[in-house]
Amino acid sequence: MSDVPARSVLGAGYDAGIDVSTARYVRISASGTLTAKYGACGRSYVPSGCGASQGALVAAFATSNGRPLSGVTKVGEFAVLPVPGGATRLLLKVNGVTGHEVGSYHVVADAVNAATVPTLGSAEQHTGGGVQRVHFMGRVGGVPMPASVSVAPAEANASRALGSRPIVPVSGTAPTRSDVQYAMRRFGFGDSPEQVSYWYRHGGVPAWITFQLAYNAIPDTGLANYVDPMPVLTGNATIYPDDDVQPIVETRLFQQQVATQRQLLEKVTLHWLEHFAVSKYLVGSNFDMEHYVETVRADALGNFAKLVSDVAKEPAMLEWLDNNYNSGNATNPPNQNFGREVMQLYTIGLTQLNADGTPVLDATGTPVPTYSQNDVVTSSEALTGFEIHGSSTQVGSYPGLVDSVTFNPASHYNPAMHNNAPLPTIFGQTIADSTRAQCAWNGTAPAGQAASGPCVVDAFVQILAMQPTTCAFEAKEMLQRFVNENPSPAYVNRISSVWCSNVNASNQIALVVNAIATDPEFLAGKYTMVKEPIEYEVDAVRALRGAKNAVSANPIVGQTIPLSGPFNDSKSMQQEVWYPPSVFSFYYPGHKEDLLNNYEILSRWQSAANLGADVVIQPRTTQADTTLDLTGLAPAGTIATPAEVRSAVDYVLDALVDGGTPELRAIATNYMLNFTNNSSTTANNSFQQGLRGVVWLVMSSPEDEAN
Numbered sequence: 001m002s003d004v005p006a007r008s009v010l011g012a013g014y015d016a017g018i019d020v021s022t023a024r025y026v027r028i029s030a031s032g033t034l035t036a037k038y039g040a041c042g043r044s045y046v047p048s049g050c051g052a053s054q055g056a057l058v059a060a061f062a063t064s065n066g067r068p069l070s071g072v073t074k075v076g077e078f079a080v081l082p083v084p085g086g087a088t089r090l091l092l093k094v095n096g097v098t099g100h101e102v103g104s105y106h107v108v109a110d111a112v113n114a115a116t117v118p119t120l121g122s123a124e125q126h127t128g129g130g131v132q133r134v135h136f137m138g139r140v141g142g143v144p145m146p147a148s149v150s151v152a153p154a155e156a157n158a159s160r161a162l163g164s165r166p167i168v169p170v171s172g173t174a175p176t177r178s179d180v181q182y183a184m185r186r187f188g189f190g191d192s193p194e195q196v197s198y199w200y201r202h203g204g205v206p207a208w209i210t211f212q213l214a215y216n217a218i219p220d221t222g223l224a225n226y227v228d229p230m231p232v233l234t235g236n237a238t239i240y241p242d243d244d245v246q247p248i249v250e251t252r253l254f255q256q257q258v259a260t261q262r263q264l265l266e267k268v269t270l271h272w273l274e275h276f277a278v279s280k281y282l283v284g285s286n287f288d289m290e291h292y293v294e295t296v297r298a299d300a301l302g303n304f305a306k307l308v309s310d311v312a313k314e315p316a317m318l319e320w321l322d323n324n325y326n327s328g329n330a331t332n333p334p335n336q337n338f339g340r341e342v343m344q345l346y347t348i349g350l351t352q353l354n355a356d357g358t359p360v361l362d363a364t365g366t367p368v369p370t371y372s373q374n375d376v377v378t379s380s381e382a383l384t385g386f387e388i389h390g391s392s393t394q395v396g397s398y399p400g401l402v403d404s405v406t407f408n409p410a411s412h413y414n415p416a417m418h419n420n421a422p423l424p425t426i427f428g429q430t431i432a433d434s435t436r437a438q439c440a441w442n443g444t445a446p447a448g449q450a451a452s453g454p455c456v457v458d459a460f461v462q463i464l465a466m467q468p469t470t471c472a473f474e475a476k477e478m479l480q481r482f483v484n485e486n487p488s489p490a491y492v493n494r495i496s497s498v499w500c501s502n503v504n505a506s507n508q509i510a511l512v513v514n515a516i517a518t519d520p521e522f523l524a525g526k527y528t529m530v531k532e533p534i535e536y537e538v539d540a541v542r543a544l545r546g547a548k549n550a551v552s553a554n555p556i557v558g559q560t561i562p563l564s565g566p567f568n569d570s571k572s573m574q575q576e577v578w579y580p581p582s583v584f585s586f587y588y589p590g591h592k593e594d595l596l597n598n599y600e601i602l603s604r605w606q607s608a609a610n611l612g613a614d615v616v617i618q619p620r621t622t623q624a625d626t627t628l629d630l631t632g633l634a635p636a637g638t639i640a641t642p643a644e645v646r647s648a649v650d651y652v653l654d655a656l657v658d659g660g661t662p663e664l665r666a667i668a669t670n671y672m673l674n675f676t677n678n679s680s681t682t683a684n685n686s687f688q689q690g691l692r693g694v695v696w697l698v699m700s701s702p703e704d705e706a707n
Contacts, residue, residue, distance in 0.1 A: 015062075015089055015090070015091060015092075016059075016089070016090040016091065016092045016107065016109050018089075018090055018109055018110070018111055019088060019089070019111070020061065020083045020087055020088060020089065020090050020111050021087070021088040022111070023083050023111030023112060024082065024083060024112070025080050025081065025082055025083060025111075025112050026059075026080070026081050026083060026090055026109055026110070026111055026112070027079075027080050027109065027110055027112055028059060028075050028078070028079050028080075028081070028090075028107065028108070028109045029077065029078045029107070029108050029109075030047040030057050030075060030076070030077055030078075030105045030106065030107045030108070031046075031047065031077065031105065031106050032046070032047065032105035032106045033046060034055050034094070034105070046077065047075065047076050047077050047105050048074075048076035048077055049074075049076070055094060056074055056075075056076065056094070057074075057075045057076060057092065057093075057094060057105050057107070058073060058074050058075055058092070058093055058094075059073055059075045059079070059081060059090060059091060059092050059093075060073070060090075060091045060093075061081075061083060061084055061087035061089070061090060061091065062087065062088070062089045062090075062091050063086060063087070063088055063089070064088045064089065075092075083111075090109060092107060092109075175204045175205065177196060177197070177200040178526070178658040178659070179204060179205050179523055179526075180196050180199050180200045180204055180205055180208060181196050181658050182523065182525075182526045182658075183205045183208060183209065183517060183522075184196065184199075184208065184263065185535070185539060185707055186267075186482050186483065186525070186707065187209065187212065187263070187264045187267055187268075187482060187513065187517060188212070188263030188264055188266070188267050189257055189258070189263060189266070189267060189535065189538040189539050189542050190538075190539040190540075190542050190543045191263070191542055191543065192542070192543060192544075192545050192655060193543075193651060193654045193655050196654075205517065205523075206517075206518060209264070209513075209514060209517045209518070210514075212262070212263060212264035212265070213264065213301070213510050213513065213514060215262040215264065215265045215301070218261050218262050219261070220260055220261050220262055222259065222261070223256065223259055223260060225259075226255055226256075226258065226259030226562070226563075227252050227255040227256050227259060228248055228251065228252055228255065228561065228562070230248075230249065230252075230287075230290065230397065230398035231245045231248055231249070231398075232396070232397045233245075233394055233395055233396060233397075233401065234395065235394055235395035245286055246280075246286045247561055247564065248561060249286045249287070249289070249290050250280075250286070250289070250567075250578050251561050251563065251564050251567050252290070253293055253577060254534075254537075254538070254563055254566070254567040254570070255562065255563050255567075257270070257534070257538045258538055258541050258542055258546055258563055264301075264513065265297065265300055265301060266297075268300045268301055268509065268513065269293075269296055269297045269300040270534065270577070271300075271478070271481050271482070272296045272299075272300055272307065273293065273296055273577055274481075274577075274580070274585045274586065275345075275346070275477070275585070276296065276311050276317070276346060277580040277582070277583055277584070277585040277586075278292060278316050278317055278320045278580075279320060279578070279579050279580055280578045280579055281579065282319055282320050283315075283316045283319050283320055284319065284390075284403075285315070285316075285390075285391070285401070285402070285403055287391070287398055287399070287401040287402045287403075288314075288315045288316045288319070288402055288403050289316055289578055290398065290402075291314065291315070291316070291399060291402045291447060292311075292314045292315075292316035292317065294447035295310050295311065295314055295447040296311065297447070298310075298447045299311075300509065301507065301509045301510040301513065302506060302507060302508070302509060302510075303504070303505065303506050303507070303508045303509070304465055304470075304474065304499075304503075304508055304509060305458070305461050305462050305464075305465035305503070306506075307509070308342070308346060308347065308461045308464070308465070309455070309457055309458045309461045311346075312338075312342065312383070312457050312461065313386070313405060313455075313457065314405075315388050315402065315403040315404075315405050317338075318338075318386055318388055318405065319388065321337045321338035321341055321583070322335040322337040322338060323335065323337070323338040323383055323386055324386060324387065324388045325386075325387055325388075325411070326338075326380075326383065326384045326385070326386065326411070327384060327385075327411045328381050328384035328385065328411065328412050328413025328414070333380075334380040334381055334383070334384045334413070335380065336376050336377065336379075336380045338380070338383055339376050339377070339378075339379035339380030339381075339382075339383055340376045340379070340380075341583055342379060342383070342461075342464070343370065343371050343375065343376070343379060343464065344371075345583060345584070347461075347464040347465065347467070347470050347473070347474075348370045348371065348464060348467050348469045348470050348473055349370055349469065349473040350369060350370060351367040351368065351369060351370060352367070352368045352369070352370050352469050353468075353469045353472035353473055353476070354472065355468065355471070355472055355492075355493050355496045355497065355500075356472070356489035356490065356492050356493035356496070357472050357475070357476040357487070357489055357492035357493070357496070358489055370467075370469055375426055375427075378424040378425065378426045378431070379426065379460065381413035381424050382413065382424050382426075382431045382456055382457070382459075382460040383457060383460070384411060384412050384413045385407050385408050385409060385410075385411045385412030385413075385456075386405055386406075386407055386408075387405070387406050387407075387408050387411070388403050388404070388405055389403060389404045389405070389406065390403050391403055391404070407455070412456070426460070426463055427463060427467065429463050431456065431459055431460050431463065432456065432459040465503055466503060468500065470499075471496045471497075471499040471500040471503070472492060472496045474499060475492055475495040475496040475498075475499045475512065476492045476495075476496075476589075477589045478495070478512065478513075478516060479491060479492060479495060479516065480589040480590050481589065482513075482516060482525075483516060483521070483522055483525035484521075484524070484525040484528050484529070485528070485529055485589075485590045485591070485592055486590065487521070488521060490521075491519060491521045494515065494519060495512060495515055495516055495519070498511060498512050498515040499512050527706040527707070528706075528707075529592055529706070529707045530592055530593055530595065530596060530705050530706065530707065531704075531705060531706075531707045532575055532586070532592070532595060533569075533570045533573035533574065533575035533595065533600070533603075533604070534570050534575055534577070535707060536570075536573070536604060536607070536699075536704075536705075537566040537567070537569055537570045537573075537607065537611075538566075539656075540566075540608075540611055540656060540695075540699060540704075541563070541566055541611070541626065541628065543655035543656055544611075544615070544628040544629075544630065544652070544655055544656070544695070545628060545629045545630065546563070546566075546614075546626060546627065546628050546629070561625075562625060562626070563625065563626055564625055565610060565614070565625040565626045566607070566610070566611060566626055569603070569606070569607035569610055569611075570607075572603045572606070572607070573600050573603045573604060573607065574586075574595070574599075574600055574603075575595070596705075604699075604700070604705075605696075605700045607699075608695065608696045608699030608700045608704075609696050609700075611626070611628065611695060611696075611699065612692040612693065612694075612695035612696040612699070613692055614626040614627055614628045615628045615630055615688065615691050615692045615695055616628065616629060616630065616631065616688065617630055617631055617633055617634040617687060617688045617691065618631060618634060618688075619631060628695070630648075630651070630652075630691065633647070633648040633651055633691065634687065635687055639676075640676050640686075640687045642673060644687075645669065645672045645673050645676055645687075645690075646669055648672065648687075648691055648694075649665070649668045649669045649672050649694055650665075652668070652691070652694050652695060652698055653665060653668065653698060656695075656698050656699060656704055657698060657701070657703045657704055660698070660701075660703055661703060664697075664698065664701055664703055667697065668694045668697050668698060671690070671693060671694060671697060672690045672691070672693070672694050675689065675690035675693060676690050
């Protein structure tokens with residue numbers, strides 16, 4: 001038994017105090033009275049509520065950590081509810097109260113398994129026409145909420161329960177449309193409701209993952225209409241000094257994230273750009289940074305050892321971690337920065353790991369380190385000999401403006417420099433050095449083709465790639481980035497096994513991504529992580545059909561750079577890919593919530609307002625930085641009907657928060673109805689302004705923070 005306080009709590013409500021993990025049904029009865037200062041049906045309410053469910057007792061189910069698994073269902077004075085798979089707790093709350101009631105409902109709930117229980121009665125769930133409804137009443141900002149809020153038909157909503165967060169599928173349950181939305185956000189940057197519906201009807205998550213992994217077969221010709229071309233330099237420093245082209249070059253990555261159809265490739269590229277963090281603060285050339293991004297993209301779903309090798313030879317990385325002009329002679333020992341980081345951050349980490357990601361412990365219970373200071377010295381010696389040569393021209397087009405890198409055998413460590421000492425060894429293996437002459441590299445080489453042949457760096461990286469700890473280290477970090485910041489050891493073990501089994505495969509990373517996305521635990525990561533600022537921006541622009549103006553043949557310094565507004569907003573939220581704060585990137589894996597602070601939350605809300613202002617329901621006639629094209633939601637007549645208003649709100653909620661909770665739906669719908677009914681502007685303008693406010697309301701809600 002439990003007393004349910006009268007005041008409603010936004011979200012899950014109160015735990016009823018019973019375990020439903022082994023139950024098939026829950027039988028609930030309630031009695032009591034709420035007394036209101038005012039209300040539509042007088043001053044007293046019983047659990048069944050009155051009118052549009054004011055004062056009604058409702059229930060939902062949740063996991064052991066309190067996360068709702070279903071939408072709210074009206075209980076009233078008696079109900080028998082089926083328990084969804086994965087539920088362990090029953091939640092109760094009073095729905096739609098004004099905030100001025102006093103009193104309580106007395107509730108008796110028991111978990112039962114008898115198959116005959118449903119004949120005893122059931123809760124209200126549907127009204128006619130196959131459209132589910134959940135009732136609301138109450139006040140937000142002194143304005144009455146709508147009496148009812150329609151949820152889209154079943155086909156559009158899949159199995160989303162009454163407009164609330166969807167049930168997280170467990171093994172053997174049917175997939176939902178929100179599963180597709182989740183996969184698109186985690187392994188992409190989301191997409192419009194139309195695209196989500198398409199993939200839900202055409203194979204769901206497995207089909208979308210398979211399609212995305214075959215990225216070379218995805219035509220991406222539309223990028224030319226969205227991504228600015230690289231500037232062509234004229235040699236006139238007063239027109240094109242290097243710093244002036246940076247906004248054009250740097251914004252290209254954001255533009256591509258918004259526009260590409262190869263979503264999974266672009267999201268994994270972002271993962272590696274954060275993993276191999278490089279900052280423009282120490283890299284002199286914008287064109288070196290662009291080439292670095294393109295190299296990471298070229299190798300993002302390929303072989304991990306090749307990715308590390310190619311990154312190690314990039315001019316941007318050589319400058320960033322002090323491996324440029326690094327000599328191996330005895331009188332001038334090599335800089336150890338890159339040699340240390342290539343192990344600590346990029347391949348094996350600090351602590352030896354078991355296959356399940358747990359640390360290997362010595363006899364005293366102390367974690368065993370992966371490498372010693374001697375290994376750092378050896379690694380640094382193996383990486384010596386690279387030299388950067390500045391671009392020979394400031395005239396022309398990319399990639400001819402990228403700095404060139406050459407390997408100078410005279411500066412590379414060799415036994416003769418150390419009294420004919422043996423070749424360096426690491427982890428018991430000799431670092432092959434016979435191919436050092438093939439380390440030649442030129443900045444104009446296509447991205448991802450840094451070396452002309454096998455090179456000493458490749459031999460060194462291959463040794464690191466073959467370490468068992470590398471498999472667990474990389475597998476766990478990918479799970480922390482794409483699924484859950486605290487993946488189960490069993491999940492890590494399965495993915496680590498795939499990583500190690502394919503260490504020499506040319507598509508090793510793609511095979512790992514497929515294993516992650518098809519694992520039974522993948523869907524359990526839904527809504528467990530906050531969005532990074534870049535995800536917050538790009539996801540919203542994509543989901544709300546972000547369009548832009550055609551780019552010019554050669555951008556002009558000072559002109560409006562398409563999508564620079566949301567790009568700059570992500571910078572305001574302290575995430576700019578070209579400027580990570582340190583070699584540790586923007587946050588440590590497993591600590592994503594460190595991205596959130598008071599300043600950044602305020603920046604997110606401002607960004608939400610900025611994006612809301614970009615919403616249009618009629619085609620633009622003038623140039624704009626960003627356009628969220630919701631023209632299809634425009635009212636058919638001169639005055640928007642309540643149905644058109646609710647449909648528009650449903651679309652935004654579907655696009656941004658998988659439909660949202662009933663509370664958020666009610667707030668947004670009430671806002672939109674009130675705005676369109678009371679605005680003194682023309683019908684279309686008021687509808688557009690109301691829709692802009694809805695985007696801000698949804699994006700500034702806690703629900704939009706969850707990925």
